[in-house]
Amino acid sequence: MSSGRRNMDSQAEAAGLTGRGGRTSGLTEDLDETILNIRTELGESPDLKVRRLQIGGERSVQAAAIHISGLADPAAVNEFVIGSLLAEPQKLPESAANPARIQAVLLDGILELGDAEVTDGWNDLLLAVLSGDTAVLIEGCMSAVLCDTKGGESRSVEESSSQMVVRGPKDGFVESVATNISLIRRRIKSPKLRLEYTRVGTETQTHVAMLYMKELAGKDLVEEVRSRLNKIAIDEVLESGFIEELIQDKTFTPFPTIFNSERPDVAAGNLLEGRVVIIIDGTPFVLILPAVFTQFFQSAEDYSQRFDIAILMRLVRYVSFIVLLLGPSVYIALTTYHYEMIPTTLLINLLSQRETVPFPAFVEALLMEGAFEILREAGVRMPRVIGQTVSVVGALILGSAVVEAGIITPIMVIVIALTGIASFAIPSYNMAIAGRIIRFGFLLLGGMFGFYGITLGLIVLVAHMNSLRSFGIPYLSPFVPLSVKGQKDTLLRLPLWLMKSGKTPAQLRKEMPDYKRVTTGHEAALAPLIRNNDAAGRKQDREDGRDEEK
Structure with missing residues (x-):
């Protein structure tokens, strides 16, 4: 696009690659000087390949094909660039002394490439070569022919490793x-x-x-x-x-x-x-x-499964996010300030567990949360062969050891484990990290002020989310501002026909002009009854009866 080209040129000027108009003394009519300028600009790089050629038969003209090995496809360079230049010299014009005319013939009748263009910009030439294209230079011409020969090693299309689904497409983006x-x-x-x-x-x-x-x-x-x-x-x-x-x-x-x-x-x-x-x-x-906020709780599988299954899975994700944010802080508030809200039997068990623990619940939670984050990070960074084993074994050994040593209560291990598992139920990794960061703030508020602190934190959190915008769109939409129509695909995932047109599939099929004659699935068994509902159907039945008698 034109604005992107202006942006590219301004960046090139800032880097000192080009002067006004995108042209410097790098491209000259002397082929040897131009090649020398390219070698100098690229620091005499050993992977810069220059193939000199004599094209044009008897009235030959010096030329050169320049590319970088590893970035350009060697088969395309050899077959469609160098091979094309050497295969049919008779196609060059008699006035071979005119370099511009030679370039036109190369583009129109010799180069067997789908994408080739002429440039007189020094910066454009360097960018093309560094991007994997092949530049064809001709003696006496202050421009170059850029041939699209991008190639090199690249990763094949594979299943996404970070957003996996049970039902749905299995291809994922790559680095190209x-x-x-x-x-x-x-x-x-x-x-x-x-x-x-x-x-x-x-x-x-x-x-x-x-x-x-x-x-x-x-x-x-x-x-x-x-x-x-x-x-x-x-x-x-x-x-x-x-x-x-x-x-x-x-x-x-x-x-x-x-x-x-x-x-x-x-x-x-x-x-x-x-x-x-x-x-x-x-x-x-x-x-x-x-x-928007709700978009981070939607999975690609929601639209591949039935709507009722999608609703259940989506509600599980929202509940998991609430557990991730408030699970440890609510436990700390209950056991520290609001123990009267705990049933008596459970309270007796909790107090008996805490008799031998030297730390308050707040310190317990910080220790376990810190240990869980370390195990999580270690499992990600360690080699794949042993990473999962070390993380699982480490969590089991650490959890049982701290309980036996009387440092952490068993209920705290359960709470922290449930919080960690809840973070993995969120489809978006970024939103899961956001929840992990915010929960430490709620831990502090719950440990200092109990439910009053948690309530204050929720008010501040919602106010902050309400102030966010994404390219002018409110972050909490369609809840704030409220849009009833937008609720079709937020907390719930309604059936597709209800989200699109509001009409059931049966109503849509009845509106089709050939509905009386075309039926599918279980409607095939009801086809005679449907036809009998109108005169055309009864007429068709009589004709079918005559055919059977014959």
């Missing part, structure tokens, strides 16, 4: 922006799908793609996203988290205001809801915006 775009286009075969490119990062020049659906995504939203991307001033972009942190509305909040996903079906579904998807080269996680 082109592959990720193709995964979305396979699901949305609509001309309304719009795609815009830009480059972000002065040094990395990371390829960033923005996708949205025309007429579904708001114009103000698209323009705001485009503006924020073009205003990014940073040296490197190595992951989508760099972009997320630079374009989000509010930084000092534990709640994520931009949704990220590794699943193409999730990205496609959000595009059809009017959101914008940002794909960053080099990472399988795409950004989806704007985002």
Whole structure:
């Protein structure tokens, strides 16, 4: 897109790669000098490959094909670039002394590539070579032909490792922006799908793609996203988290205001809801915006399973988030300040357990929460072969050892274990981390003020969430401001026919003109009765009877 190109040129000027107009003395009519300039600019890199050629038969012209091994596909370079240049010299014009005419013939009749273009920009040439393209230089010409030969090693499309489902598509995004775009286009075969490119990062020049659906995504939203991307001033972009942190509305909040996903079906579904998807080269996680609080509790499987199963699973996630936030703090408040609310039998058991424990409940919770976080982090960072074993065994040994040593009560181990398990029930990893951070604040409030502190913390938390915005959209919508229509897919997941049109499948089928003649499933058994309800059906029955008699 034009704005992205202006952004790329301004970043290149800041890096000192180009002058006004995108041209410097790097590209000259002297082929040897141009090659020397490229080698010097890239620091005499050993993976820079230069293949000199004599093209044009008897009236040959010196040329060179330049690419970087490991970034360019060697088969495409050898077959479609070098092979094409050497295979048919007779196609070159008689006026071979005209380099511009030779370039035109290369593009129109010799190069067997789907994507090739001419550039006279020094920065564009360097970026293309560093991106895996092959540059064809011709003696006497101050421009280059860029051939799309991107390749190299890349990860194949596999199942998402962070957002797994039981029922649903099993493919996930990879680190290639082109592959990720193709995964979305396979699901949305609509001309309304719009795609815009830009480059972000002065040094990395990371390829960033923005996708949205025309007429579904708001114009103000698209323009705001485009503006924020073009205003990014940073040296490197190595992951989508760099972009997320630079374009989000509010930084000092534990709640994520931009949704990220590794699943193409999730990205496609959000595009059809009017959101914008940002794909960053080099990472399988795409950004989806704007985002609201309820979106982080929705799973791709909710729309693959029956609605009643989806409702149950979604309610479990919300309950798990409440347990994650308030589980330990409520236990501390009950056993420290409000023990009269505990049944007598249970209270006697709790007091008998605490007789040999030297620490108050608040210190117990901090010790166990800290130990659980250490085990969780160790399980993630350790080698996959032994990571899960060490985390599980460590938790069992640690839990039983601290109880036997009289440091922690058994009920506290149960509470902390239940809180940890609840954090894994939340589909979004970012929202689970937010809950883990906030629970320490509720631990402190519950240990100092009991239920009064917890209530005060909930009021402050809801007020903070109500102040958040994601690209102008209230974070708590459709609850605040209240939208009755928006409640169809928040806490509950109503049937699809009710969310879309409000009519049952049977009503929709009756509106079809061929409903009387086409039936499926169990309706096939009722087809004679349906036909008898109108004159056409009775007439058809008489004709069927005559056919049987014959």
